Amino acid sequence: MIWWRDAVCYEIYPRSFADTDGDGTGDLPGITRHLDHIRDLGADAIWITPCYPSPLADGGYDIADHTAIADDLGTLEDFTTLTDGAHAMGLKVIVDVVPNHSSDAHPWFRAALAAGPGSAARERYLFRTGRGPGGAQPPNDWESIFGGPAWTRVTDGDWYLHLHAPEQPDFNWRDPHVRAEFSRVLRFWLDRGVDGFRIDAAHALFKAEGLPDAGPGQHQDPARNHLMPYYDQEELHPLYREWRTLLDTHPAPPGAVAPGERVLVAESAVFEPDRLARYVRADEMQQAFNFAFLEAPWRAPELRRVIDESLAATAAVDAPVTWVMSSHDAPRPATRLGSELRAGSAALLMLALPGAVYLYQGEELGLPQAHVPDDRIRDPLWRRSNGTDRGRDGARVPIPWSGDRPPYGFTTAPPEACWLPQPEGWGRYTVAAQREDPDSMLSLYRRALRLRRDHPVAAHGTLRWHSPADAPYLAFSRGGLTCVVNLGSAALDLDRLGFSGRPVLASTALPHLGELPVDACVWLSTASDGEDRHTDRP
Template sequence: MDQPWWREAVAYQIYPRSFADSNGDGLGDLQGITDHLGYLAALGVDAIWICPFYTSPQNDHGYDVADYCDVDPIFGTLDDADGLFARAHELGLKVIVDLVPNHTSSAHPWFVEALAAAPGSRARDRYIFRDGRGENGEEPPTNWRSVFGGPAWTRVEDGQWYLHLFDDDQPDLNWHNPEVVAEFTKILTFWLERGVDGFRVDIAHGLFKDLRDQVVPEGLAPTSDAAVMYQRGVADAPMWDNPGVHEVYRDWRKLIDSFDGDRMMVAEAWTPGPAELRRYVRADEFNQAFNFSWLQAQWSAEAFTEVIESTLKALGPSRAAPTWVLSNHDVVRHRSRYGDGLQALHRARAATLAMLALPGSAYLYQGEELGLPQVYLPPEYQEDPWSETGEGGRDGCRVPLPWSGFEPPFGFSQVPEEKLPTQPWLPQPAEWVDLTVAAQNGIKDSTLEFYRAALGARRTYALGADEDVEILDAPEGVVSFRRGGVGGSEGAGRDLIVVLNCGMEPTPLPEGEIVMYSGDPVVGDLPTDAAVWILAPVD
């Protein structure tokens, strides 16, 4: 029986304002995506995931939604969206769109109405408004902190406070309110009827809150960052991962399953680890959930091995397909997380090759196929609200893609020759001249061609192989695992063995035929910061 398309898919994440600009205004748009879908099909991905393109003031670059059923004019029109979906499907690409259910923009008509309404009104009940504490209500209702810094509550003119786990112009919705539930059913239906194949659900673990003070050990400040809380050993995070979210997703799953074509949804749910994540991928909830443990792993054999084992062990009873991801629009690009210079690039390619051999699906972030590093932007260029916390923000992984040419905007903006394009919304480094698509296209040792070859090898050797993974004995600093059941005429009757050398010395390789490598062709021992795929006889 054929598996659903998403179970072993490779999805390519598109950050719309930074992918391709079709009209020369310095911002990427939907037509720019459509114009480059052939590039993505040739790269070898199976699906695209598009970050929010809905009507928005863009204070959080689209994650502050004012109208969930329309396209922001900076990105185009609904007709442009329809054209994008149609062209993607013509090329055999599935389309996943972002859904932001935890909060709206403060410009959403509901919140405008809520501010004009009285305390206790129907309009206010769609959000989380509360009276303050203290003699005159001057203290916030709880001690919670916003992810973006500062209190998670803002006071309005009549004295009440509203909750925002993110920026103060992103008020949290009240998911106990049936109007909210009904509205998102309409939103899901709207996009399903337009042909989208799936939804990536933002902050899937955050819809329901336990409105009490967060208990923290003496000496630690409250925070709404669940990952930080868990890493510090502080299990109390009343704003995250409350049980009510699961009933919502069961209803959504029924709706999605009522449409043909194996529609799906994938959760962005930050949990302590794979065991807790399993609750979101029960048979009647999400099809998948992002496995951030792989992304968070340090460059070490021990860390990678632990993530592989714990992920597959945790998800095994649910029969859910694991996901693997190394970069996205919220984190430092993995090339830069692994160090500097060519060593970091070698490590990034090696980690990618190991990831693509694992069972389940993989998510790639735009630009990683070019080997783009993180860009460290001066404060005057930073637009991300997170940058106001003093942590530098996320704009460094969102710098527009370099497509061609020898100087910025590197073909990002496609306009007639007589019209000069506006410079991109974030500046591109001049050093990216050697990292453009044009500079790497057809160049044998380039990162772009490595990704094309690796995705081709995945289709040939890894797809359809056994979902069980055997961790093999290996020298210190080396990850080695085996998958059986390799299909196709080239792999039949043999196993796929993957070796990733995170150590300080070259390592011997098992017997077999090397069919894919992350760096130079391997003769003899595997160098450090490298990975290979080997077809080996069945034991």
């Protein structure tokens, strides 16, 4: 099986991972220093979110130079050291490419502003004249993901499109210069040893011809995303076929995976399963994040529906589902789901499913969503919502490595110098505190990833369910294991339900033999004692 079909990939948000130079901001050498943590966890690859020069209007996703390293994160030499170190440990390296927009500090956008209306420089972005008397109204009714209009007017009267913050002007993907530039960007990083790319906002590059109005309710119901004139356009797919060909043919430097084994990962916020599956057809990308799973409530029917629909849609195109439970854009599972127990159980559920998995730094520590004081919030959602949406910073605070007080080994700088503040009371969540604790979340993840590797399954296809469709629990098989998760309101009698396997891993201690508590998950071995000797948290 090709590595990416069932890979476990660990997402790193560099500024919040580990700081080595004492400035309070994580950096590339910090990642290199802690690669052993990721290896020992049992991951197959790392995904590094943008480490490029950026004014940080949107956490690094407003990029001023797509082929350089931000000064506060390191150098290209540091990136090479990181990549070489990861490869030496058997870890693949995936980096972010952000093709929908640039920073307003990008040389292209500055040139576009200077060149004026109707210029070739402005064709690289989506500049338009406004509506109404004197063009004083935006060109259409499109709204920004971060709130407010998706258009900003410049001093000469033109308007430019930004589906995100005003500091993130959208590229015009029908301009050949844009297409050529991103082919150059991909080759640049391939030559530096990366094994794949996560494509940010992969569903948004092309906008419908004529830029028609989108109507009311924008960004309110994710299930309607594919109906928006700025999402999921047909022209995306020929572009991704071009990129797939590039990855499959461009020579690889020593240490990197060979052409034909690299991966393209779609961050495509398309929730209609059959339309999402189009991004992972045989000649396009290999993975697409399954956000429907992340968004599903903690109820058996909804989770089962998402699982079944996702597996069926991707099986039709011979691709794996790429499961994700957390990210730098989502509230931490322990907070979103309501408890650490549920977060651990959801992790075991996800890790038992066939396909690939992405973990987000700190997920393996059971971190809750942190509260960031008003005056320290950086996320543009806070400002654009007039202070009604606190944004995503609570999932982006630096992770704790050791100690009982901030900065928990993240940096040698004082806590107040950290780029985002860490909360008090996180001593029990540190890597050091959990490393040798058999009952910790970190130990749970390590054991689960080991068992997952020991019990491989086909990466796609139908699931063999052992639970009735209307049951308050989910149960299915995985390579000699049965996963049972109790989403109901009463403990489950596993023996009465016919689950006679031996518990080999559970999200919590099982107080009574054969009984699964509410919100708990257990993996049962159907192998003989001689075939499977792993027993954890029985």
